[in-house]
Amino acid sequence: MDIIESSKRLAAYTAVDNHVKPEHKVIGIGSGSTVPYVVERIVQQGAEANKGRVFIPTGFQSKELIVSSGLGLGDVDQYPTIDVTLDGADEVDSQLNCVKGGGACHLREKVLAEAARTFILVADYRKNVQYLGTNFLQGVPIEVVPFAYAKVLQNLHHVLGSPKATLRMAVKKAGPVVSDNGNFIIDAPFDREKMIDPFTIMAQIKMLTGVVEVGLFCRMAKAAYFGNEDGTVTVRWDDGKIDQVAAPV
Numbered sequence: 001m002d003i004i005e006s007s008k009r010l011a012a013y014t015a016v017d018n019h020v021k022p023e024h025k026v027i028g029i030g031s032g033s034t035v036p037y038v039v040e041r042i043v044q045q046g047a048e049a050n051k052g053r054v055f056i057p058t059g060f061q062s063k064e065l066i067v068s069s070g071l072g073l074g075d076v077d078q079y080p081t082i083d084v085t086l087d088g089a090d091e092v093d094s095q096l097n098c099v100k101g102g103g104a105c106h107l108r109e110k111v112l113a114e115a116a117r118t119f120i121l122v123a124d125y126r127k128n129v130q131y132l133g134t135n136f137l138q139g140v141p142i143e144v145v146p147f148a149y150a151k152v153l154q155n156l157h158h159v160l161g162s163p164k165a166t167l168r169m170a171v172k173k174a175g176p177v178v179s180d181n182g183n184f185i186i187d188a189p190f191d192r193e194k195m196i197d198p199f200t201i202m203a204q205i206k207m208l209t210g211v212v213e214v215g216l217f218c219r220m221a222k223a224a225y226f227g228n229e230d231g232t233v234t235v236r237w238d239d240g241k242i243d244q245v246a247a248p249v
């Protein structure tokens with residue numbers, strides 16, 4: 001396993017060990033390449049621990065993951081209160097604001113983050129930054145209703161200061177990426193000045209009619225777990241505390 005994969009696994013295993021407890025019965029499962037390690041660790045808790053638990057997915061990928069792991073599946077309309085949601089991130093800043101939506105799942109992800117009593121991020125060391133937009137340069141993912149995409153792009157280019165905002169195009173399919181909700185995705189890069197204050201730019205984007213959700217999650221997480229190259233895990237908490245912990249056994 002390469003160093004990035006093992007860092008993702010370290011972060012995921014440590015976060016599950018600390019936040020998925022026997023009393024937690026409704027658990028949100030995010031999307032991306034780090035989350036499979038979350039599910040792997042939850043499965044390792046054993047059949048008895050997982051009996052009676054319900055897992056809520058943030059999209060097609062996590063739904064398949066839950067089902068193929070033999071875990072109980074539910075949805076957020078049945079369970080609007082979730083004990084704990086664990087999810088990946090494209091980048092997390094020093095205030096625990098993060099960019100999400102690299103996989104176009106951020107609408108459902110934000111609903112599950114908001115529904116959760118505790119929202120936990122898991123990522124490898126590359127995502128641990130002081131300011132958003134440091135390593136993840138493709139921009140802020142924005143889900144838009146299809147008929148409004150050109151208008152929203154125009155707003156982003158000329159009003160909100162993202163001249164390079166583009167419609168995300170599919171690979172191995174002609175045309176745009178279509179989200180699990182049937183919408184399009186715009187990626188809008190902003191300069192450092194704007195990304196220093198992600199809440200303001202998030203609110204401005206959200207106000208554009210046609211925008212369904214913005215992939216900026218501002219101060220929603222209780223903690224972010226980053227697996228490091230040296231086998232340790234850095235945990236950043238919402239109160240500013242930072243722990244450096246050894247890898248789980």
Ligand SMILES: O=C[C@H](O)[C@H](O)[C@H](O)COP(=O)(O)O
Pocket residue numbers: 030031032033034035087088089090099100101102103104105106109
């Ligand atoms: O839409 C996708 C999600 O926000 C993912 O959680 C995010 O892109 C991070 O994914 P990964 O764990 O693959 O870096």
